[in-house]
Amino acid sequence: MTALLLDTHAWVWSLTDDPRLSARAREAVAGAGGVNVSPISFFEISQKARLGKWPEMAPYVDALPKLLVEQGGLAARLNPAICTLAGSLTWAHRDPFDRLIAATSILEGLSLVSVDAAFDGVAPRIWSSGPVDRPFLALLAWCRSRRWFWRRARPRRRSAREEG
Helix, strand or coil: CCEEEECHHHHHHHHHCCCCCCHHHHHHHHCCCEEEECHHHHHHHHHHHHHCCCHHHHHHHHHHHHHHHHCCEEECCCCHHHHHHHHHCCCCCCCHHHHHHHHHHHHHCCEEECCCHHHCCCCCEECCCCCCHHHHHHHHHHHHHCCHHHHHHCCCCCCHHHHC
């Protein structure tokens, strides 16, 4: 049994038994030696509820600490070392919430439960429901590395020869 760190959405989905939580993630949470949530997740939920970006969470903001305890979870540490690592990670992902969650996973040695594939290669992530997802993720990474999606999405420029 290993201790886990839940990303914000994964935590909320585990609390609400949301079907968007993958089977593998659900099994990992059920069999975990401990479930941890970064304090930044509390801030993220509160801020998004206040700004109207996650209105369905607004009624639960004040109850979040109690819900974590009832789930048998713990608030992970948030200290200067985690904040420093989050700011200095050589990672293109700019979301400060995700950067702090990734740094917490790395420094605390916790496997991360998250739907967000942006964490791949930065922190050990648990999500996919099986080996079927792996070839797709490899293809997606290959396409992104060659900017295939972006070249195909833009209209093709005509050369001077084609226009004349």
